[in-house]
Amino acid sequence: MASFPARRAVLRAAALAAAAPAISALPFARATAATSGSVAAVAAVAGLAAPSAWAVRPFALKDVALGAGVFAEKRSLMLDHGRGYDVDRLLQVFRANAGLSTRGAVAPGGWEGLDGEANGNLRGHYTGHFLTMLSQAYGSTGDKVYADKIRYMVGALEEAREALRSDPVVLSVPGRFATAAENVRGSYQYVDLPNTVLGGSASITLSAWVKPTHDANWTRIFDFGDNNTRYLYLAARNAGGAPRFAITTGGAGREQGINGTGPLPLNKWSHVAVTITESTGTLYVNGSAVAKNTAMTLNPATLGTLKNNWLGRSNYPDPVFAGAFGGFDIWSRALTAAEIAELQDKTAAESSAGAGDLASYTFAETSGGTFADHSGHGRHATLRRTWGGPSHPGFLAAYPETQFIDLESRTSPDYTKVWAPYYTAHKILRGLLDAYLNTDDERALDLASGMCDWMYSRLSKLPESTLQRMWGIFSSGEFGGLVEAICDLHTINGKAEHLALARLFDLDKLIDACVAGDDILDGLHANQHIPILTGLLRLYDETGEERYFKAAKNFWDMVVPTRMYSIGGTSTAEFWKAAGSIAGTLSDTNAETCCAYNMLKLSRMLFFHEQDPKYMDYYERALYNQVLGSKQDKADAEKPLVTYFIGLKPGHVRDYTPKQGTTCCEGTGMESATKYQDSVYFQKADSSALYVNLYSPSTLTWEEKGVTVTQQTDYPQKQQTRITVRGKTARFDLHLRVPSWAGDGFEVRINGDKAPGTPEPGRYFTVSRTWRDGDTVRVAVPFRVHVEKALDDSGVQSLHYGPVNLVARDPRTTYLQLGFYRKAALSGDLLPSLTPVEGKPLHFTLDGVEFAPFAEGTEDPTHVYFKRSEPQIIFGGLDSGVANPARTDGTTLLDEIWSAAPFKSKRALLKRVEDTTAAWVSAGLLTAEDARKVVSTAKAASYES
Template sequence: MAPPLSRRSLLRAAALASAVPAVSLSPTSASAAPTVPAALPAPDAWTVRPFPLDQVALRAGLFADKRELMLDHARGYDVDRLLQVFRANAGLPTGDAVAPGGWEGLDGEANGNLRGHYAGHFMTMLAQAWAGTGEQVFADRLRTMVGALTKVRAALREDPAVTVTDGRFGTAVEQIRGSYQYIDLPSGTLGGARAITLSVWVRPAHDGAWARVLDFGDTTRYLYLAARNADGVPRFAVTTGGPGAEQGLDGTAALPLNRWSHLAVTLADGTGVLYVNGTEVARNTAMTLTPAALGTPVNNWLGRSNYPADPVFAGAFDEFNAWSRALDGAEIAALQDSRAADTPAGRGDLASYAFDETSGGTLTDGSGHGRTAALRRTWGGPSHPGFLAAYPETQFIDLESRTTSDYTKVWAPYYTAHKILQGLLDAHLATGDNRALDLASGMGDWMYSRLSRLPASTLQRMWGLFSSGEFGGIVEAICDLHALTGKPEHLALARLFDLDRLIDSCAAGTDVLDGLHANQHIPIFTGCLRLYDTTGEERYLDAARNFWGMVVPHRMYGIGGTSTGEFWKARDVIAGTISATTAETCCAYNMLKLSRTLFFHDQRPEYMDHYERALFNQVLGSKQDRPDAEKPLVTYFIGLTPGHVRDYTPKQGTTCCEGTGMESATKYQDSVYFAAADGSALYVNLYSPSELTWAEQGVTVTQITAFPHEQGTTLTVAGGSASFELRLRVPAWATAGFRVTVNGRAVSGTPVTGSYFGVSRTWRGGDTVRIAMPFRLRVEKALDDPSLQTLFLGPVNLVGRNSSTEYLRLGLYRNAGLSGDLLPSLTPVSGEPLHFTLDGTEFAPFHEGTEDPTHAYFRRVEPRVVFGGVDSGVANPARFDGTTLLDEVWAGAPFGSKGALVARVRATVDAWVAAGLLGAGDGRTVVATARRAGYAP
């Protein structure tokens, strides 16, 4: 008998009722009914398979508490802010929404060349939150975003259309910042005039220098009017010899933002005059050039500069008129309160645009010449109808010819595409919204249309470019897309991202990681595994396995993270790479995905040992322990230098790590349990309070524990009877024992650390499995400097909270127990689980997201030989490699008795005296001290 559906499952099922699947590339109504999601089938190559998030519920505990902090952000953040950059790019109204900023805004780092990525992460977070909690708000927000993106793609496929705003007189045309739209006037608009007046109302929305109100000509022969020059004031100029020969007029004050201002220029008889709001602000009596000197200008633009580096004008236009004479001051003043048609000047006889249009992409000329203007995009339009992005396709086009990295010009466009694609796939799978799959399929078609026509050499050059060529986990996402659509083009597309020189080197076991950007390359290997699943090519599997072994442990810090300053250094250099920019959080996220996917193919316990280490330490510790609707509060780097304070609001926000941080915090349960592909076994990988609904076996498994505050866990089976093997992970750190009972009786067999312990039986409702796994305090040494160490209690990394910026110097052998456990040297803090003090410094779990200055590593110093608190007074000698006498003694732990310890001390002393490393007299003192030490017999 199958277990009853949970409230979460019932909510999800109700939301998916009566829906019809379809995949197309046609616009879909925003109110279209969602379809039943097509569950991704597990590849045949997977010998174990994960459970969907909605089948594993988090129960109260550490992970649920951390997740709830992120759910506050998921519930509270205004998704219209995320959609602002997409709508702007498509020329759609953005309302009052303000782009998130940072990497998601035009004013952020590299001019927001990564914008759109954050919305993808947010959709994935919402999908995971909906699956994990069943709260309707998350599904509703997903559908809002998918509906908006559907409209965005439709708008991108069409010519630009008027965006209406309140004008100075009636309506006006708004040029949304980020839309790259401008007004294209017909050739001959200026008519070769020898005198001219130009008049326009503008409402600037941004203070960027050199945004043109108008620009007629090219880069040599032109006249322009800029809202702001380099000094922030309006400027008019005319030239037939380029910038160095300009004859110009400069204003005296900046135009206010988001307020209407009137600009007018007259030019006649060698004199130019600039007016602002009807007042003359500049006069130049040496302006000999007129429009006639330009001939027939090549370009006739409102809102766009002939210089591509200049920004497109952002704001609104109203009432543009051009006359073939110089209006006098009174006529200019009259334009302040009335339309030109209602003033003595009348409409411009060269051109006159009232901007009264409320739809369409053309603007009517009222001068009588019929010079209809048109709205254009500076980049034209998409090369394929499936294109969807928050910036122009020029980012992708530029990458194809780029030979050097410059993220201020091109910053990882396919990385951004990945995040959007993945978010859409997750939205479809979580809510069944077919519009999301339609958008995703279109993106796949568009990418294939671009990349399939490129030579292999071009692709290899692109993917080898640091930053610009980064594409994240796009291969994995495209493989998932192919599983849903079945389109052969989508599988072919996935293979176009192969970075052959890296994949081939790793497949051959050749370590070439030194100097590579870590997070650019880690996801490549999760993609390799998915390609192996689909193609069966062993090269992909070998590359992924070997790559993992090049990172763990050879480039891994104690908390499970990797990279310094985003890059890898030489193999086995750990102490030598510790910095304030160590352990980029995205790297931990991607190494977890890789470890997990490798385990699906090969159940090597070290994959899940690493998963536990990185999850319980870096990933949990990367999230600050306070709620915030506006910020996810996730670290970018976790510096491991002494006294480092974590920065939970890095780089103006909306970074890659904040994006992956949102995802990590809403899928903590994704690897707690796996099932054998044939249903014969249940893997319990992580010890976390949770409830598994295993429908195929008709049982639920509830795990009750306060782990890691509790050194064990209890599993209870409910439902009907089912035969399977329960495979319990015996962590590599569980050297103090791992004991299992079923219904109170000890299970035969000897659990081995770093393996899985199997319990096979026919399980019945009420069966209870109890696991005890005592923690021991241990140290882990930096591979390149054994004296630099980090503390662990079970799976928990303990960090010192101390403001010193020098490594703490600590000794731990003084009270070590016969078991070898170093914990007796620390003093527990009353009422604070997993908190201790040592030499005046408090040690606490790394996973606590505080802003305390921390010491993840310390300098191990054991100056004298001490046993059981008894000081021998003898200096602790060391070998050339740094190994001390005490290190060698305690390497023999655990000791069954004090006598066994004394025997180990005597044998070690004899060897060191014989080697000339310790004097005979001091040796005798050391042995005597061990005998006097206060250990129980």
């Protein structure tokens, strides 16, 4: 590829220095009043590696190489999918919308196609996701196959935009005799004939060669009329699938019709003709009369001159005809049966009837948008789009601008009419930006800039009240992470209009509530709102307005932990319930995968501003559990095999191919699986420190310091990591995350010597030194088995081993009743109560039930939550013979005893047992004799430390 100007190289180098595509880890310079709108000025300050508000910044995907392990294995499956998938299938909807050849490709289907849910009104979104996935794959691996696909897709999108900016042009294809004109399904194209085409004739013959490519009912071969009251038409298929001719002056209820007896075959040429003379109308199919109506009182003369004279379009809101026209003729008389039969083997002009004397079109044109009339009357026809056109400058989508126009007047949700057009625009824009940043393809930047120019031209003219109404409409007004992407583009091109555009998406009701700390999330569409907050963070970076940052920060606390499930996910059937509702919301439709994707993004971006370890604790939870577990451990060339919802009710089986595999969650799932390494390491803005956030096998190339940092680990299978620093001598602080779930035993050794200081759970442990080539850091991260209680029902719990959510694999669809105190260790670790499965790391059994990591992408029925049941008081495997009593709130005697763990010694445990049983005796909850038995058993038992 040709080299680019120095300006471009500087911009890209600065952007990639901290870019993790689709996560907005883009290190962009803030555009000031002096630089706004000036690309050259932005280039001059583009050396700023991150927004000034960021205290830390991420590394580019190319700078962090994944080592062998679960992340590399999952990524490999997605890389193979990206490598092998035919991207012409994704481009099909864009090409069809633009009236271009779709090259025989079939759209993926589901949400990415013309059929399926909501009439395919989200089509185009999946293409954007795929571009981002390919960009991340290329950024991570440098494999040229991904770059080649990106450039091919960008080129096709550029062609589609150009076609949308022009009048429609004939798509010439082989015809029945010579050439034909195809209307690609999804192109919204039809042929407009002059209003004199019927000539006022009382007797008439209308003849057409057609090749239908879709079986939608009521698509018109022709429809001549004023409206849906006065017309005559020939439908390719009626409600029964057969051709139908009808004429009326009183609407559908007064049609005089003729119905065929069988369907026209798809993808084959058929000849259809209608004759009317006196009171008889006859319908012919392939040269044979298939039906007659001998009681007709209407003919074209009675209708008079009609306003709309169309091939392929209906005067009703019926689908546009999809297929090809190989010839269309109109005669001012009824041809004989013999003349109709002759048309099977000859063109009209070559037949004894001759070309139609009222109108005759051969569709022999191979360019332009006009079809010549060969009748001698000069009634030439024009190719048009139902939605008008050309489109406005910069517009790019896989459906017409009408989706956006409709939203501007819409007051209520109806995704069958309008389904999140700005959300779809976000996915396309994000994909183009990622393509630009990873391949240097200037065409992608031009397409992205054009989209934002177009959006600004529309939205900047709308009243504030209209914008607030639009963005508050469920689903239809959803705009995803569009603000974030627009801000990222603004920092590249410095256009003031683009920053102004980003602010037009402010949803004040949400922002104001979050700033005030008012939790209004109950009942809201979860993933419609989470990415709004990532956009606000980027707006804060660009504008310095504190309300944007405060809103995002307070919002995060409304989700974590009060609406967070044990795997890190959130939402039920896409919506939030009241804060604290966990056990009461478990169903088949919990934890929409997009929500986890966007909560990770939000957590990451908040950490850039404030290094609160809680954000990375959450990141680890959601990444190691829901995100990993959302990808099936199976290869598939056609589908990404990613979940939409993850059901958390007992016995749920994950569905890795919902809705044909083209939902929002398959899209974000593809992205997640190609950027697992994006948050393993961060660096302080001044490069004086390195944050190790995740213990993941990987190698960081830290160019600023001239070093590589390599982690060798089997984490989480093994509870340790070895970090090796190679390269130049360099001074920096090493911040090692001590997970909040970590107990005693977290240890750091530098070149074999224990590092000074005491690691604290939920903090970062810092090693400050001058690092030399070959220095090693060994980190021990001991796991323990512990439970987490549902906020609304302490008896409903989930099981965790360090960061790993262990789930029971069992086909029962009712809660499993499980107890864990029987062999609890003095530390409070419940691991001794479980039996490891030989040869299967992180697998255990209890009472005949196998537990496995949630991250394993299998189709086994799983139990993420269970009912805690400790009917007997048991210590170290010894049964006291005493039933475990409970208070009215459900807290049992054993709960109260073990809540004081860890115990430094057996003596400390016994003291707790004695004090607790005495208190329960005094409260009348335990007899003195039973208390004696409990204490005696506790003394006799042996415990692991």
